[in-house]
Amino acid sequence: MAMPTEEEVRNALKAVYDPEIGLNIVDLGLVYGIEIHEPTITINMTLTSPACPLGPVIQSQAQAILQSMFEDVEDVKINLVWNPPWDPRTMASEEAKLELGLW
Numbered sequence: 001m002a003m004p005t006e007e008e009v010r011n012a013l014k015a016v017y018d019p020e021i022g023l024n025i026v027d028l029g030l031v032y033g034i035e036i037h038e039p040t041i042t043i044n045m046t047l048t049s050p051a052c053p054l055g056p057v058i059q060s061q062a063q064a065i066l067q068s069m070f071e072d073v074e075d076v077k078i079n080l081v082w083n084p085p086w087d088p089r090t091m092a093s094e095e096a097k098l099e100l101g102l103w
Contacts, residue, residue, distance in 0.1 A: 004070045006034045009041060012069050016061045019054050023099055025062070029091025032081060039074035041066055046086045055080070 004012070013031055014024045025031055025045065033044035043062060047055045063076040089102055 003036050003038045003072050004041075006036060008070075009034050009036065009043075009066065012065055013043070013062060015065050016058060018048060018058060020052075021048065021100070023092075023096050025058060027093040027096040028086075029088065029093070029096070030086060039072060040077060041070075041073055041075075042077045042079060044079045044081050046081055048086055048088075050082055 010026055010031065014026045016025045017023065018025060018028060018030070021028065028048070030047065031043060031045045035042040035044075043066075045062070047058065052058075059078045059080070062078060066076045067073055088097065088100055092100065092102070
């Protein structure tokens with residue numbers, strides 16, 4: 001097997017939901033970047049706020065999903081970044097904006 005593509009990783013991360021909002025982290029625009037360097041995947045992501053109490057849950061779900069879906073992945077690193085600050089009006093998908101009532 002080979003390492004997944006960035007698109008495959010992004011699609012896999014759609015299974016990770018922000019429990020408070022009920023939308024996945026990709027559509028929310030929380031995933032800022034994906035780097036794949038065999039055998040490691042590094043995810044640069046943010047949370048809806050720096051004080052998000054469920055941040056550790058979201059991070060552990062992302063790690064678990066990627067390691068379970070892609071057998072050649074030995075390590076998943078999650079880098080929490082706060083710059084740029086998350087803004088659902090510019091970062092969320094159209095579907096997520098509709099769900100959040102931002103239209």
